[in-house]
Amino acid sequence: MKALAVTGLGVVSPIGIGHAAFAEALRDAETARDRAFAGQPTVLDAEKVPGARAAEVRDFEPADYLGSKGLRNFDRLTKMMIVAAKLALEDAGIKKDGQFVGSAAPKVGICSSTAYGSLDAITELNLVAELEDPRYINPARFPNTVINAAAGYVSIWEDLRAPNVTVVDGNCGALDAVLACDTHLLHRRGDVFLVGGGEALSEPLYLAFRKLGIVAEGDDTLGSHLGEGAAYLVVERREEAEARGVPVRALLAGYGTAFEPPLSPAVLVHASADSVRRAVRAALDDAGISPGDVDAVCCAAGGIDLIDREESAGLAAVLGTDVAVAAPKLVYGESFGASGALGMATALAWIDGAPVAPLVSGSAPGQVRTVVVTAVGFYGNVSAVVLRAV
Amino acid sequence: MARVYVTGMGVVSPVGIGRAAFWEALTQGTSGVAEVTLFDTKGMDRNLACEVKGFRPRDFLTAAEARHVGRCSAMSLAAAREAVSHAGLRPEQLAGERTAVILGTTMGEANILGELESAWIHAGTDAVPTAKITRYGTTLLPIHVARAFGTRGMVQTLPAACAAGNYAIGFAADQIRAGRADVAITGASEIIEKLEFAGFLRLGAMTPDVVRPFDRDRRGLLLGEGSGILILESEEHVVRRGATPLCEVGGYGLACDAHHITRPHPEGEGSAHAMRQAIESSRITADQVDFINAHGTGTQANDPIEARVIKDIFGGRRVPVSSNKSVLGHCMGAASAIEAVACVETILSGIYPPTMNLEQQDPECDVEVVANEARRGDARVVLNNALAFGGYDAVLALAKLGVLPADTGAA
Numbered sequence: 012m013k014a015l016a017v018t019g020l021g022v023v024s025p026i027g028i029g030h031a032a033f034a035e036a037l038r039d040a041e042t043a044r045d046r047a048f049a050g051q052p053t054v055l056d057a058e059k060v061p062g063a064r065a066a067e068v069r070d071f072e073p074a075d076y077l078g079s080k081g082l083r084n085f086d087r088l089t090k091m092m093i094v095a096a097k098l099a100l101e102d103a104g105i106k107k108d109g110q111f112v113g114s115a116a117p118k119v120g121i122c123s124s125t126a127y128g129s130l131d132a133i134t135e136l137n138l139v140a141e142l143e144d145p146r147y148i149n150p151a152r153f154p155n156t157v158i159n160a161a162a163g164y165v166s167i168w169e170d171l172r173a174p175n176v177t178v179v180d181g182n183c184g185a186l187d188a189v190l191a192c193d194t195h196l197l198h199r200r201g202d203v204f205l206v207g208g209g210e211a212l213s214e215p216l217y218l219a220f221r222k223l224g225i226v227a228e229g230d231d232t233l234g235s236h237l238g239e240g241a242a243y244l245v246v247e248r249r250e251e252a253e254a255r256g257v258p259v260r261a262l263l264a265g266y267g268t269a270f271e272p273p274l275s276p277a278v279l280v281h282a283s284a285d286s287v288r289r290a291v292r293a294a295l296d297d298a299g300i301s302p303g304d305v306d307a308v309c310c311a312a313g314g315i316d317l318i319d320r321e322e323s324a325g326l327a328a329v330l331g332t333d334v335a336v337a338a339p340k341l342v343y344g345e346s347f348g349a350s351g352a353l354g355m356a357t358a359l360a361w362i363d364g365a366p367v368a369p370l371v372s373g374s375a376p377g378q379v380r381t382v383v384v385t386a387v388g389f390y391g392n393v394s395a396v397v398l399r400a401v
Numbered sequence: 402m403a404r405v406y407v408t409g410m411g412v413v414s415p416v417g418i419g420r421a422a423f424w425e426a427l428t429q430g431t432s433g434v435a436e437v438t439l440f441d442t443k444g445m446d447r448n449l450a451c452e453v454k455g456f457r458p459r460d461f462l463t464a465a466e467a468r469h470v471g472r473c474s475a476m477s478l479a480a481a482r483e484a485v486s487h488a489g490l491r492p493e494q495l496a497g498e499r500t501a502v503i504l505g506t507t508m509g510e511a512n513i514l515g516e517l518e519s520a521w522i523h524a525g526t527d528a529v530p531t532a533k534i535t536r537y538g539t540t541l542l543p544i545h546v547a548r549a550f551g552t553r554g555m556v557q558t559l560p561a562a563c564a565a566g567n568y569a570i571g572f573a574a575d576q577i578r579a580g581r582a583d584v585a586i587t588g589a590s591e592i593i594e595k596l597e598f599a600g601f602l603r604l605g606a607m608t609p610d611v612v613r614p615f616d617r618d619r620r621g622l623l624l625g626e627g628s629g630i631l632i633l634e635s636e637e638h639v640v641r642r643g644a645t646p647l648c649e650v651g652g653y654g655l656a657c658d659a660h661h662i663t664r665p666h667p668e669g670e671g672s673a674h675a676m677r678q679a680i681e682s683s684r685i686t687a688d689q690v691d692f693i694n695a696h697g698t699g700t701q702a703n704d705p706i707e708a709r710v711i712k713d714i715f716g717g718r719r720v721p722v723s724s725n726k727s728v729l730g731h732c733m734g735a736a737s738a739i740e741a742v743a744c745v746e747t748i749l750s751g752i753y754p755p756t757m758n759l760e761q762q763d764p765e766c767d768v769e770v771v772a773n774e775a776r777r778g779d780a781r782v783v784l785n786n787a788l789a790f791g792g793y794d795a796v797l798a799l800a801k802l803g804v805l806p807a808d809t810g811a812a
Contacts, residue, residue: 120657126540128560136596137518145445145599153600154662154790157507158539158560163791166659172671174655175791176568179509179558181540187557194575198682200655215518218526219534269498270556272548276465280535286553289498389535390544392556 012193012297014262014399016252019103019245021095022356023209025066025238026343029098034360037339040368044342048236054087054131054212060221064228065212066238066344077168084151086132088125088211088241089161095241096121096165096205103245104257105203106169117202117247117255120173121162122191124184124208126348128158131213161209173201182311183386184208185242185351186394189266192246202247206263207352209241225315235314238344242352244359261362264381265300265397267293272391279390282318286393287325291383294395295329302330305397306376307367309354311387312338313345322387323372330383335373342369351386351394358382358398404807405574406639406646407799409488409632411480412742413590415451415625415729419483423739424746426728428775430757433729434611434623439512440595447607450593451625451730466549469536471510473628474545477590480628481546484586488632494584494642496551501582502543503557503573505565505589507734507790508597509539515594546586554582562789563696563731565589566629566738567797571653573633583638589738590628597733598624604663606700612731613758614697614724615704615766622698625730629738631745648748649805651782651798652682658792664702669710671794672786676714679784679796684806687714690798691779692753694740696786697724698731703788705765712768719769721778727757737787737795744783744799751780 022029025047026036036043047066055063073082073090076097082090100106105117132155136148154160159177166175176191178184185208192204217237220226227234244263252259271286273279295302308326312319319338326336339357340346346353361367361379368375380400387393412419415433416426426433433451442448453476458467461479470478485495508514514537520528543556555576561568566589573587601607601624608621639646654675658666665672680687696707711722725740732739743754752775759772781804785797 126538128539133514133596134518136600137515138522140596140599141519141522145595146603148596148599148603150600150603150605153603156596156600157562157790158509159507159562159789159791159793160662163657163662163793166657166792167662170659172657172659172674175657175793176655177560177791179539179560180556181538184540187555190555190557191572194572194579195655197579198575200678215521218521219517219529222526222529222531223534268555270502270544270547270553272551272553276463276548279469289553388540390538390541391548392540392544 012266014249014264015193015246016249016259017244017246017261017263018252018257018259019099020356020359021099021102022242023068023091023095024240024343024353025068030102033356034363034365037357037360037365040342047343052212055214055217060214060217062228063217065217067212068240085164086129086155088129088209089164091211091241092161092165092209093168095243096169099205099243099245100169118173119171119203120175120195120201121165121171121205122176122188123162124178124188124348125161125210126179126181126184127216129155129161130215132156134215180392181388182347182350183388183392183394184348186386186396189263189396196248202251204246205243206246207243208348210239210346210349212237212239227314236341236344238346240346240349240353242349242356244355259401261359262399262401264399265294265298267291267297268394270392281391282321282387283391284321284324284328286391287322288328290393290395291329294383294397298397304381305330305334305383306379307361307382308334308336309358309382309384310336310338311385312371313340318387333373335367335376336371337367337369338371354384355396355398358384362400403578404636405577405650406634407631407648407650407745408634408639408644408646409484410742410745411483411487411630412739413453413456413476413480414627414739415453418456427725427743427754428752430728430755433625439593445602447602447609450623452593453627470545471513471536472592473510473590474542476628477504477542477546478549480630481586484630484632489644498553499583500552501555501573501576501585502547502552503569503585503587504543505559505561505569505734506539506542507560507562507565507591509542510537511594512592513537515596542590561793562791563733563736564787564789564793564795565734566736566741567653567785567787567795570631570741571797574650577633577635583635585633586630587633588630589735591626591733591735593624593626611758612699612727614699614727614756615762615770616759617761617763619699619704621700623730625732627732627735627739629735629742631741646802648745649800649802651800651805652679653797654678656794660792663790665706665788669706671792672788673710673713675794675796676710679798683798685782688718690720690782690784692747693720693722693784693786694744695722695724696788697726699726708766708768721753721771722768723753723756723771725754737785741785741797744785747783748780748799748801751777753778
């Protein structure tokens with residue numbers, strides 16, 4: 012792809028709301044992690060899910076950002092996504108005080124990922140339908156059950172009329188949103204895109220992963236550390252960003268993806284080093300760079316050994332074993348459809364000087380100019396993105 | 402920029418499984434409406450839908466596949482197998498890194514989620530079957546298809562609600578044009594699920610009897626389900642393997658109303674923009690469009706706005722318009738994919754399928770509807786129109802071979 016300009020960033024995360032707070036927290040990863048995972052998450056009922064350990068976006072008051080009107084029928088995912096989108100648009104100087112800046116507003120769209128959508132909205136309606144009567148479900152909440160509803164609400168709230176695209180590729184979705192953005196910018200279906208995604212922690216999601224036996228609880232270090240959040244990069248064609256006179260924070264330079272089926276048709280959940288290798292290789296080729304150009308990898312490791320070891324092997328196959336590979340999900344949790352978005356936000360923080368941590372291999376680089384962000388799905392798909400300093 | 406062709410199609414629909422049965426029923430106007438059998442509708446005061454009847458996954462899937470998939474993926478696989486066979490692609494021409502699988506849906510494997518939630522709500526976590534948890538995931542639709550054909554390229558799911566088919570097909574064509582794939586298995590799938598049924602009922606959008614697109618007495622939609630899959634190939638790939646394409650994929654248009662989560666924009670602003678983009682990016686003019694396969698849900702809100710947009714764009718020329726939803730119901734995410742299959746059949750046969758149940762056309766829907774009987778006509782360029790929850794608008798252009806100028810869809 013032709014390198015695209017990243018001109019803004021909005022983050023709602025368990026370690027901070029706003030890109031500055033997020034980057035600041037990454038400066039001390041250990042403290043950030045301890046805070047993010049401390050105590051019982053409020054979205055998980057302590058009686059039903061005692062001892063739950065997850066990284067929640069705490070003290071999240073959407074009204075502080077959006078005002079109190081019109082939020083009633085939004086679920087948690089929608090509210091996190093709208094706040095992240097709003098922060099991103101303001102950061103990029105596209106909007107100020109809720110209004111587009113300048114007379115010729117750019118055509119803004121959104122390419123947004125989520126893996127499980129508004130699971131809590133679906134559950135809320137199912138509870139009524141199953142325990143009371145399907146006729147009593149709240150029609151104002153019904154649209155939330157549709158996976159793309161949250162992104163639809165972002166466009167309505169922010170008045171974004173260029174294409175609105177939701178991508179659901181499990182953990183890879185937010186990186187695949189980069190492909191959607193690149194495609195639609197290339198065809199001039201919009202001038203600016205919000206690129207990223209969101210995922211909300213909810214009781215059914217937590218219970219499902221716990222039932223699978225892959226959630227780290229108590230003092231376990233092994234297992235998935237569930238999290239949540241939303242993040243959007245503001246992405247536009249470089250020449251137009253420069254013409255607009257806004258600072259270009261970094262370049263989105265390459266994208267790659269690959270799928271590998273399992274060796275046995277009886278297997279469903281799996282990962283393969285080969286798909287990691289191919290996806291990363293393709294992203295480097297797409298960016299026109301070689302493995303030696305990569306300063307750091309923001310990897311997808313989240314505590315599930317079956318997945319993480321394949322990723323390590325695949326990364327080593329392309330990049331060798333000296334490059335700094337860090338696993339920030341150990342700090343802010345596994346947020347599935349949002350994870351690639353938080354990964355890209357992390358890469359931007361590294362380019363701006365935050366330490367590459369927590370390292371899983373290699374040694375900390377001096378200056379970070381080129382970062383590979385990876386995402387590994389549960390079913391054999393892998394995506395990778397290259398972010399570079401300007 | 403290289404041309405992209407449709408070389409194969411497969412369909413699982415409420416009026417027939419397989420292309421031949423589907424097209425026969427659609428052109429005859431044979432209704433797919435019947436009483437709901439998938440779940441109990443007791444007390445819901447509606448009991449009609451357009452279910453896919455007699456679909457037995459094991460007729461199309463291996464035993465291992467059947468164990469892993471929900472109904473939505475099962476239909477996707479069945480339609481994909483028909484499409485691949487129709488395209489005459491040999492396994493080695495399809496397997497590998499140069500084939501993409503890009504599918505749309507609204508809710509994907511919704512029945513698996515429904516079963517998981519029902520077990521949990523009534524009997525607690527202990528009652529939830531662990532193996533079933535990993536079988537829920539909207540991302541699984543293209544994964545199951547990729548596994549079946551040994552493809553190793555991109556797998557993408559675009560949940561664009563009722564515009565998902567056009568989203569997926571258009572995006573797949575983009576990827577081939579960009580050189581990221583030679584072949585794409587694309588389209589969309591959807592199943593009818595109890596919560597969706599109850600939801601549309603509560604929105605007051607469901608008719609008690611039949612779907613009457615563009616009629617003065619239209620009373621709403623009926624839910625449908627199924628899968629429509631197209632095989633798209635680059636010109637180079639088609640030439641290399643000596644295949645004969647069915648038609649060419651033109652441009653497409655996308656827009657967002659940013660107006661209301663379920664209702665279309667009152668002036669159809671986004672929809673008109675998307676339709677103009679589809680025409681312009683095909684490098685044609687509006688007067689080259691011969692037929693429009695309408696969204697035509699039969700709801701109060703949709704039909705007049707759609708008619709208004711068509712009138713705005715085509716001016717005094719009364720381009721023939723028809724809605725398949727009077728026959729198929731609203732197959733939601735799958736709708737525009739199944740309707741894309743119908744568009745290709747129209748291009749191949751020169752037959753416009755009828756809009757059934759039209760007795761008194763609403764003056765607010767003043768377009769040239771192909772009413773109650775199929776009609777023959779030119780079909781050089783056909784538009785497939787879709788609107789969706791989220792304020793989504795998506796229009797896809799499909800064209801007879803040799804009609805579009807060479808740089809169709811170019812950036």
